[in-house]
Amino acid sequence: MTPEIFHAVGDFRGDSLALAREAAATDAPIIVQAGVHFMAETSKILSPEKTILIPSLEAGCSLASSITGADVRLLKERYPGVPVVTYVNTTADVKAETDICCTSSNAVQVVEHICAEWGTDHVILIPDQYLAKNVAAMTDKKVITWAGSCEVHERFTAEDIQEIRAGNPDVVVLAHPECPPEVLAEADFAGSTAAMSGYVDKEQPKNVVLITECSMSDNVAAANPNVNFVRPCNLCPHMKRISLEGILRTLETGEHEVTVDPAIIEPARLAVQRMIDLPPLGTTSNFVARKGADVIAVERR
Ligand code: SF4
Numbered sequence: 001m002t003p004e005i006f007h008a009v010g011d012f013r014g015d016s017l018a019l020a021r022e023a024a025a026t027d028a029p030i031i032v033q034a035g036v037h038f039m040a041e042t043s044k045i046l047s048p049e050k051t052i053l054i055p056s057l058e059a060g061c062s063l064a065s066s067i068t069g070a071d072v073r074l075l076k077e078r079y080p081g082v083p084v085v086t087y088v089n090t091t092a093d094v095k096a097e098t099d100i101c102c103t104s105s106n107a108v109q110v111v112e113h114i115c116a117e118w119g120t121d122h123v124i125l126i127p128d129q130y131l132a133k134n135v136a137a138m139t140d141k142k143v144i145t146w147a148g149s150c151e152v153h154e155r156f157t158a159e160d161i162q163e164i165r166a167g168n169p170d171v172v173v174l175a176h177p178e179c180p181p182e183v184l185a186e187a188d189f190a191g192s193t194a195a196m197s198g199y200v201d202k203e204q205p206k207n208v209v210l211i212t213e214c215s216m217s218d219n220v221a222a223a224n225p226n227v228n229f230v231r232p233c234n235l236c237p238h239m240k241r242i243s244l245e246g247i248l249r250t251l252e253t254g255e256h257e258v259t260v261d262p263a264i265i266e267p268a269r270l271a272v273q274r275m276i277d278l279p280p281l282g283t284t285s286n287f288v289a290r291k292g293a294d295v296i297a298v299e300r301r
Helices: 003-008 016-025 037-046 069-078 107-118 129-136 158-167 193-203 214-223 244-253 262-277
Strands: 030-032 051-053 084-087 100-102 122-126 142-146 172-175 207-211 228-230 296-298
Touching: 003 214, 003 244, 016 037, 016 262, 030 244, 037 051, 037 262, 069 084, 069 122, 069 142, 084 107, 100 107, 100 262, 107 122, 107 129, 122 129, 129 142, 158 172, 158 207, 172 193, 193 207, 193 214, 207 214, 214 228
Parallel strands: 030 051, 084 100, 084 122, 122 142, 142 296, 172 207, 207 228
Antiparallel strands: none
8 A cells, every 4th residue: 555545544554464464453433444355355454344345345365366266176176185375466256265375475384384294295276376386386386376466566577687787886675575586696695575574674774676566565665764765666546446535435324344154254265364373483584585495376267
């Protein structure tokens, strides 16, 4: 979200899972989710008794729309006995077909955990093929994925990083693991939005570039006025649909309510809750700028 939303109007700030947890913890019966649709659905899954509103029903996500629950059922038929780990950036019907969810912070640990629990060295990690490749580089598990991607992060290239370094020789490059592995291989540090933000807070580099969505970078910049941010970011067209005016309209009119089919709320909640209930896993704070590993990426026929 843009800094005026992130820093000025939100009661809570965080990634999709953190916001869903805040939505569940608050006593407020109505939640306005200033985020994209899958985030509002995740809040509804964890708080089915609350009214969840979103300023724009068109605030989607290329990752979430890349796969359906029916696709996951086909994957499970094709790879029986293989646990399904699903990124939180997915719709409720996909989560409902899932054994456990993950975030970009804990994906490696969730994969290791579920493989140990199931006694297998294979895992289905969907739907982001790049996150899957980057996770596969951090584990010896065999990763089957889906040919989905974040339309913002997949546009970055290794050449982009090389050009940034050529123009800014002392710049520190941080990249999100939804970027292709070749991009991470050029970075100094790779991790989730929270991990990148934590890196800047702690290290206070003189010059830094965050290879991620523009608003994410802007929000970290607003919190670190002594750091110079180089900004060749890509804007998410979906997040852009959430505006201050839209939030005001939602507060005034109560539109648009986000609902989830009651038949899938419980299995979807279980997949999210299993991740929440795991013993502290730590986080993957650095994907250590490795080349990604090979994965099997399945496409819809
Ligand atoms: S940046 Fe936009 S397209 Fe990419 S994962 Fe986030 S919401 Fe989806």
